[in-house]
Amino acid sequence: MAEESEEMDKLRKIREGDVRTASRLIRNLEDDLPEAKSAIKRIFALTGRAHVIGITGSPGAGKSTLVDALISSFRKKEKTVGVLAVDPTSPFTGGAILGDRIRMQRHAEDPGVFVRSLATRGALGGLSKAVGDAVHVLDVMGKEIIMVETVGTGQQEVEIINHSHTVVVVLVPGMGDEIQAIKAGIMEIADIFVINKADRDGATQLYSELTAMLNMVPEFTGGWRPPIIRIGNVFDSGPFGESMEELAAAIAEHYRRLVEKDLLGDRIRRKTLVEINEALRDAILEPILKDLTESGEMDRIAGRLLRKESDPYTIAEEVARRCLK
Amino acid sequence: MAERKIRIMVAKPGLDGHDRGARVLARCFRDAGFEVIYTGCHQSPEQIAAAAIQEDVDLVGLSCLSGAHRTLFPRVVELLKEQGAGDIAVIGGGIIPDQDFPLLYDAGIMAIFTPGATLDSIVDWVRTNVKPRR
Structure with a gap:
């Protein structure tokens, strides 16, 4: 709970225009820290x-x-x-x-x-x-x-x-x-x-x-x-x-x-589509890539491609079938 | 998750247009994989402190060849502290006589590099002493 109130406190500071807190949050967003993402979830409505x-x-x-x-x-x-x-x-x-x-x-x-x-x-x-x-x-x-x-x-x-x-x-x-x-x-x-x-x-x-x-x-x-x-x-x-x-x-x-x-709605829609695109890539593609890399499967895939045993599309379909159920 | 990048501001306080050293250093920091914000010549300590906070840097490197380091360097540290950013490390470089070192260290300057210091020694210092903050 202490963490929760600390986070609320930071968001309050940002709303009051506190430069230090805001610039730190931007840094955390650049570095892709999970706590930064949760801050965006909280402020998006504002x-x-x-x-x-x-x-x-x-x-x-x-x-x-x-x-x-x-x-x-x-x-x-x-x-x-x-x-x-x-x-x-x-x-x-x-x-x-x-x-x-x-x-x-x-x-x-x-x-x-x-x-x-x-x-x-x-x-x-x-x-x-x-x-x-x-x-x-x-x-x-x-x-x-x-x-x-x-x-x-x-x-x-x-x-x-x-x-x-x-x-x-x-x-x-x-x-x-x-x-x-x-x-x-x-x-x-x-x-x-x-x-x-x-x-x-x-x-x-x-x-x-x-x-x-x-x-x-x-x-x-x-x-x-x-x-x-x-x-x-x-x-x-x-x-x-x-x-x-x-x-x-x-x-x-x-x-x-x-x-x-x-027409402002159209522009905001354009922005929102980019955002959801990126969020999906972040939520779906990134974990799959991470998993493939860490389990060493990416190396095996590269090997299969090098030996022409398969092709990128077939492999992508296999991975998609396995991961997106 | 991406790695935590070290962010450094290279700044020249005061009336001093000799920025070759600062530029060489900025480039060297880039080549070491750091993100470097360079703010150019003729900056007031107030401008430097404000920019360092807006950019959320881990380190400010001040370069001064005009002889005004005794006033300007401590003032930057002071301003950062006043604005709740005392955790941003400050180092200095330039034409700085040995007898000024104690005054600068006392004022909170963490390291001083004078002509002859190698680029590698400066990068090593940063790698050892500066950790990106959470």
Whole structure:
């Protein structure tokens, strides 16, 4: 019972916005500790108040700097802000340098801002699960705006971005046929496009390409045509200086439209489907894999495959018959 | 269950833009399999303490080559304690004269590494002395 009340105490602290307790819980979620999962079970019903914004785009596109400028913009409107910044884990050593925070350190002492760096770590679906759960923690802490900044590459990207209500895709000129390269993945779920570093050569061409691409879309869900916002130097009052406010306004407008047109439910459903997918993988696939590995059967399976005595599908069916009754 | 990762923040307090050492160390920690949060130059002790708590790190490594370590290092330890995070270990490195060691140790700096310290010796120190907390 003592444990029970200790856990309730921690959850109360998180609801009151205690940074230490919240950041520890996020750590436990990343490390996949069972007690962290039980905390999510308890807080899940309280979640869903924050506006979650996903920021994605190629490495070096200026995502962190943009997030930093957006923090300032939201803080001026007295909104509390949480940021989850994802950086890659080295596949060779398992270590990571998490550097997104460098761009946001001027907000470190603002109690209305909570910035947390996450490493990709590389487990199947693990990152997306950790991000989704960390979003819940920030939500329960009372953060009104939560920004998720992703690495900008790979299929995991789409899963992670599915945790957000508004998706901002950051593009920069001069990176070749950018639109072609990412068309099929992230481009389709963009709610707002940013052409960052728009004072550079090629920005106009990128703008026209993007406009042409959007012109080919027969119908936009809820009538929302993703706006394209050009941003120059975010700290400059030069050509695109005011466009930071334009971006913040577009983000707020998008959310308003989701609520008004009753589309928020669709976004939450999208998020929930990802979550249940991950929870099932966690509850069903992980124990099976663990069991096969620990009992040494995985080695025998590998051997059978190497000798061509069977094939992966047949083995998977055998395992499924045995384990899923 | 995934393994418990060691999380380290590498920070440069004060007016000192010489971050080569801090960067080399950050990279070395990554190669040792740790997760490293690097916060860049010109950080106030307040910024460093706040970030260390938000990131839930096990260790803060401070680098200072400006000579202000006698003031800045103890202040970080003090701020962490004030905010209920006294369990986060703090170590320091840089141009630090031997006669300053006692003052820094007394202030709660757990180890000091000066020019000549090998990267391996620093990683070994971390592996021996820092255990990820529950």
